[in-house]
Amino acid sequence: MSANAPGTPLPQGIGRITPGWLTIVGLAAVAVALGIYAYSLEASEGLVATGLRDLGTMGGATWGLYVTFVVYFGGVAFGGVTLAALIRLLRLDELRPIGRLGQLLTVVALLLAAIAILVDLGQPLRGLVNLFLYARPQSPFFGTFTIVLSGYLFASLVYLYLDGRRDAAICARTPSRLRWLYRLWAAGYGDSPGERARHRRASFWLAVAIVPLLVVATSTLGFVFGLQAGRPGWYSAVQAPAFVTLAGVSGVGLLIVLAAVVRRVAGSEDRLGLNVFRRLGGLLLGLVLVYLFLLATELFTATYTGEVVERRLTEALLWGEFAGIFWAALAFFLLSLALLLWQALTRRWSIPLLVVAGLLVNLAAIGKRYLIVVPSQTHGQLLPYPEGSYTPALGEFAVIAGLFGLGVLLIALFMKVFPIVELPEEEVPAGA
Amino acid sequence: MPKYAMAVDLERCQGCRACVEACKVENNTSQGVFWMHVFRLEEGEYPETRISFLPRPCQHCDNAPCVKVCPVGARYKRIDGLVLTDYERCIGCRYCEVACPYGVNFFNWKQPAENYYMDWSDPDIQPASGGEVPPYRNPELDGRYGSEQKQVAGGGHFRGIVEKCTFCVQRIEKGLQPACVTVCPVQALVFGDLEDQESPVSTYLRGKQSFRLLEETGTEPRVHYIGGRTPGTDVREIEPVEGRVGA
Ligand code: SF4
Ligand code: SF4
Numbered sequence: 001m002s003a004n005a006p007g008t009p010l011p012q013g014i015g016r017i018t019p020g021w022l023t024i025v026g027l028a029a030v031a032v033a034l035g036i037y038a039y040s041l042e043a044s045e046g047l048v049a050t051g052l053r054d055l056g057t058m059g060g061a062t063w064g065l066y067v068t069f070v071v072y073f074g075g076v077a078f079g080g081v082t083l084a085a086l087i088r089l090l091r092l093d094e095l096r097p098i099g100r101l102g103q104l105l106t107v108v109a110l111l112l113a114a115i116a117i118l119v120d121l122g123q124p125l126r127g128l129v130n131l132f133l134y135a136r137p138q139s140p141f142f143g144t145f146t147i148v149l150s151g152y153l154f155a156s157l158v159y160l161y162l163d164g165r166r167d168a169a170i171c172a173r174t175p176s177r178l179r180w181l182y183r184l185w186a187a188g189y190g191d192s193p194g195e196r197a198r199h200r201r202a203s204f205w206l207a208v209a210i211v212p213l214l215v216v217a218t219s220t221l222g223f224v225f226g227l228q229a230g231r232p233g234w235y236s237a238v239q240a241p242a243f244v245t246l247a248g249v250s251g252v253g254l255l256i257v258l259a260a261v262v263r264r265v266a267g268s269e270d271r272l273g274l275n276v277f278r279r280l281g282g283l284l285l286g287l288v289l290v291y292l293f294l295l296a297t298e299l300f301t302a303t304y305t306g307e308v309v310e311r312r313l314t315e316a317l318l319w320g321e322f323a324g325i326f327w328a329a330l331a332f333f334l335l336s337l338a339l340l341l342w343q344a345l346t347r348r349w350s351i352p353l354l355v356v357a358g359l360l361v362n363l364a365a366i367g368k369r370y371l372i373v374v375p376s377q378t379h380g381q382l383l384p385y386p387e388g389s390y391t392p393a394l395g396e397f398a399v400i401a402g403l404f405g406l407g408v409l410l411i412a413l414f415m416k417v418f419p420i421v422e423l424p425e426e427e428v429p430a431g432a
Numbered sequence: 433m434p435k436y437a438m439a440v441d442l443e444r445c446q447g448c449r450a451c452v453e454a455c456k457v458e459n460n461t462s463q464g465v466f467w468m469h470v471f472r473l474e475e476g477e478y479p480e481t482r483i484s485f486l487p488r489p490c491q492h493c494d495n496a497p498c499v500k501v502c503p504v505g506a507r508y509k510r511i512d513g514l515v516l517t518d519y520e521r522c523i524g525c526r527y528c529e530v531a532c533p534y535g536v537n538f539f540n541w542k543q544p545a546e547n548y549y550m551d552w553s554d555p556d557i558q559p560a561s562g563g564e565v566p567p568y569r570n571p572e573l574d575g576r577y578g579s580e581q582k583q584v585a586g587g588g589h590f591r592g593i594v595e596k597c598t599f600c601v602q603r604i605e606k607g608l609q610p611a612c613v614t615v616c617p618v619q620a621l622v623f624g625d626l627e628d629q630e631s632p633v634s635t636y637l638r639g640k641q642s643f644r645l646l647e648e649t650g651t652e653p654r655v656h657y658i659g660g661r662t663p664g665t666d667v668r669e670i671e672p673v674e675g676r677v678g679a
Contacts, residue, residue, distance in 0.1 A: 131503060383534060
């Protein structure tokens with residue numbers, strides 16, 4: 001194997017620290033610091049520092065912003081790795097350049113979801129031990145902790161690793177400070193045609209195995225809520241399909257945003273061309289349509305046949321305390337739908353518009369997750385408790401901001417050590 | 433093996449909330465925590481209003497959703513029917529709290545010792561207290577109960593875990609009645625063993641019409657209500673208890 005001439009830089013700006021990158025990393029680090037500070041206050045005072053309180057006589061919501069984001073990050077993770085697997089499975093070669101981004105997004109989002117669970121626990125240290133020591137499969141939470149976290153995490157790490165071997169082998173040809181890493185990662189992979197074929201087969205079968213697993217796992221996330229007969233608004237059969245669809249929506253939406261950023265900063269305009277975005281846009285359009293259909297079904301049943309408490313809950317959503325979030329989320333969904341439809345119909349796709357749509361659906365998804373988690377607690381009591389209320393404390397927002405900062409930080413770091421967009425085939429000398 | 437249950441006679445209950453107080457004293461529950469709660473309800477429009485009272489302990493459900501959802505098995509059902517929380521195992525996820533349809537679970541939002549009703553730092557009480565803050569724990573509530581020998585009695589053990597009514601396990605195991613039952617001035621609460629035909633609860637329930645709260649949710653509660661009816665949907669709570677815990 002021929003080494004590249006010394007002096008040839010690694011692709012996609014790896015290892016080169018630019019002022020722009022430093023700014024982003026700096027901002028992200030500030031957010032993380034803020035989050036850590038907010039959590040340290042919470043850790044010393046107890047969860048009393050949050051806006052959460054008990055249901056019933058205390059008139060609060062005991063699950064709030066943190067659980068909202070556990071569900072949101074879990075959904076994003078699902079979207080990322082499922083898309084990566086589908087690319088292999090359905091041989092969507094056009095989309096291959098974003099495969100790694102999808103896998104990375106999953107790993108990062110899972111980590112954030114796990115942290116969000118831990119900050120929500122009253123006894124986080126015990127949680128780390130007991131959740132594994134005394135795991136009970138009967139609890140729908142078991143699905144979240146084990147299948148979702150470890151299953152996804154395992155699948156996406158294996159995926160990231162296997163899919164990255166070829167690029168690692170390519171990078172290892174260039175002398176650099178990171179060469180040891182590339183050599184380790186490539187683990188003897190030399191990218192001969194035979195190896196390439198085997199590699200392809202392996203990732204195909206891996207995809208066959210994980211897609212159903214992922215759907216099941218995300219459904220269990222829906223079951224965390226959907227199986228609770230005593231909580232109006234949660235007990236519903238559409239809960240699981242709606243969870244999976246919304247997960248796809250937020251995952252694909254975020255991927256569009258990330259891909260647009262990567263395209264700019266990693267100089268991959270040619271690899272991440274308009275055709276990639278067009279495909280993603282079409283996918284997002286389909287998912288948004290399905291989701292809106294499920295949402296309409298759910299709302300219609302709740303308003304039409306719903307029992308008294310169920311109706312009261314719907315009223316709080318449509319006109320009451322949560323109306324702002326509800327209508328904003330709906331408006332965001334519809335706006336992004338309009339943006340996507342317009343582009344699809346005129347066949348004129350534009351990356352900025354797609355990014356806007358991607359951001360909108362993510363904001364809407366967060367809003368929708370919040371509306372699943374909170375109102376059923378404050379307005380869904382079956383016994384005659386007074387209506388409750390929940391306003392997240394500043395600290396909760398800071399912790400969430402810290403989580404996003406951590407996500408940005410991790411992705412930015414990854415971009416400086418490894419090609420975030422799969423290297424093109426042509427860079428491999430034929431028959432090498 | 434006994435099959436513990438409670439009967440609540442809504443015709444007798446006068447809404448005095450003595451049981452609520454007795455429970456707080458017996459179990460050392462901290463501010464804002466009501467293992468036993470008595471709803472004081474009003475229905476209809478003035479002058480056609482109707483007042484009713486509804487005591488609400490934990491229902492010690494036979495098919496308890498809180499037990500089903502607990503990810504670590506801290507919430508469990510004993511063979512005698514008590515639904516208890518293992519304070520040493522609970523991780524404070526509060527899943528039991530959202531799963532329970534009766535709103536009987538309470539989380540320790542802050543250090544229990546910082547959550548007294550009395551402000552022990554108040555200078556006015558310093559002469560009497562000598563600057564001491566009484567310990568929150570007490571040996572009886574810290575003991576281990578049942579064949580499992582788990583720490584399940586009393587409230588306010590640690591910050592960050594969930595607690596709820598235990599039917600006063602520490603009293604039952606000594607052959608005593610739960611504190612709320614003992615203290616009720618009109619004997620609206622009756623406790624005992626359903627297996628034993630001669631127990632107070634069996635004799636009290638015999639031949640009387642009874643119902644259980646929110647039976648449609650499939651929880652199979654162990655608390656039987658006599659007289660009255662399930663609160664309708666247009667009832668209002670006239671005197672909610674002071675419940676919020678401040679930061
Ligand atoms: S009333 Fe609630 S806490 Fe008590 S056993 Fe039933 S579900 Fe569990
Ligand atoms: S808060 Fe404690 S008892 Fe309740 S479900 Fe979580 S671990 Fe179990």
